Amino acid sequence: MKDVLFGGNDSNWTDYKSAKIIVFPVPYDYTATWQKGAASGPEAIIEASAHVELYDIETDTEVHLQGIHTFQLHHLPRSPEDMTQVMRQNLSSFVKDGKFPVMLGGNHSITPGAVQGIKNQFSDLTVLQLDAHADLRESYNGSLFNHACVMARVREVCPAVQVGIRSMDREEFDRLDRARVFFARDILLEEDWIDRVVDLLSSHVYVTIDLDVFDPSVMPSTGTPEPGGLDWYQTVGLLRKVAEESHVVGFDAVELMPNKYNKAPDFMAAKLVYKFLSYIFKKVK
Template identity: 50%
Template sequence: MSSKTFGGIPEAYAKLETSKIVLIPVPYDGTSTWQKGADQGPEAFLHAAENMETYDIETGTEVYKQGIYLADPVLENSSPEAMVEAVHKISKTYIKKNKFVTLFGGEHSISIGTIRAFNECFNNLTVLHIDAHADLRKTYQGSTCNHACALYEASQTTNLLQVGIRSMDVKENTVMDFDKTYFAHEMVNDEFWADSVIDQMTDQVFITFDLDALDPSIMPSTGTPEPGGMFWYETLDFLKKVFSEKNVVGFDIVELCPNKLNKAPDFLAAKLYYKMLSYKFMNENVADDYDNTYDEVGQKNNILKFTEDDEY
């Protein structure tokens, strides 16, 4: 990764010890089955972020001043299983440091490790899955760590809510909880769908956001684009409600498959990431002189399963 800090922010706001936020790039594309290139997503995302204004008009904040530490990328690609374990391990390490942990993929199989780490660390976790695809296969192409299996484990171990779904295999009907699944063709005619999703959440929420949830007219740069997706402002309105009403404990964004001739989707991904951070921290003050030590300000509402005596 060429970027030294996220968005080119001053290094004073990018130190691990004083940053509230950790960003872990995972440039992995080992199991995608159509368009390749998601392994280039983190680099394109970080490059686009360097050209983004860091003042958010809507919230009136500069969230980077909370501190954003850009971690080393997870480069494990010997097998899908090894990659999932590497993501699980590094995610849990930073969660235990009481950071707000975020990841940028890479294809969706990375989320198996991410969700596993958050589920081990937070009680009664809701996983909010925003995606065009159900991703509920138990195995695919000989592996349980395929992108098509990204949410199977979560469906068995967490309170899984799926939003924007418009593509799935018939066998996934046997796994899917239809009361907690919001199909795109139904959402378009239901003005209360967002409230319904939030009503089914527990207090603590992890968000996994597959960029192909968005309509390909605004997000064509994915490995498997599907027509009929969500649009920018309805997506932001929904996310803002989730962050306002629930304790979002972390998130990942996956499946950016960059196109060298069209940089707009890369910039959208960077803007989406920054908007989500802005919603998370919009009501928190920034300490003076870069002294925004996370242990003091902290995620006050998080209920962690581990104690301070646990090893990192």
């Protein structure tokens, strides 16, 4: 991966020590089941981020002034088990150092290790998952850490709330905690869904955003695009409320599979990351 920095050259990128926000690109996709290509997701998001306006109208803030450090990992192991350990160790030191971590995937299998590392510091953690898929398979393709098992592993660490779900197999359906799942179809029909999601969260929250939670008409660049997804304002509406009502301690945006002929989804992913940071740090000012 090229040495590029989130937010582009004009943003207040800094060294690790003075930054409050750590952007951590994790170009991992060895466990992809259908289309490969998520490994180039982080670079595409960072490249697009240089074109996102640094001023956010809605919050009237410039969150980059908190200091953003783009952390470069020099060796990413191939096996999902070893990668999970690398995520756990790095995330644990980020939060110990008082940093706010943002992981850019790569495929979804980077999340359990991140959650394990953060849980060391925040014992009452809840994970909020935005995703088309339940990801509750016990194991897949011989691994407990395949992207299809992400939420099965997360739920061994802490409680989770699942939003935007619209695809799973029967075995996963039996494993759902129905009181903590918001199907995409129900979201379209219910007005109070955001409040009900927020009510289920604890005070410390980690958010994992699988970009396939969006409808493929607005986010076509994912490995497994599922019709019937969320739109931009539904998604940022939820993120805004979560940032206001809970203490978000980190998040990831995963599964971008860039298409060189359509850069709009890359820009959307970069804008989503910057927008969520603007909501989270609005309180800090």
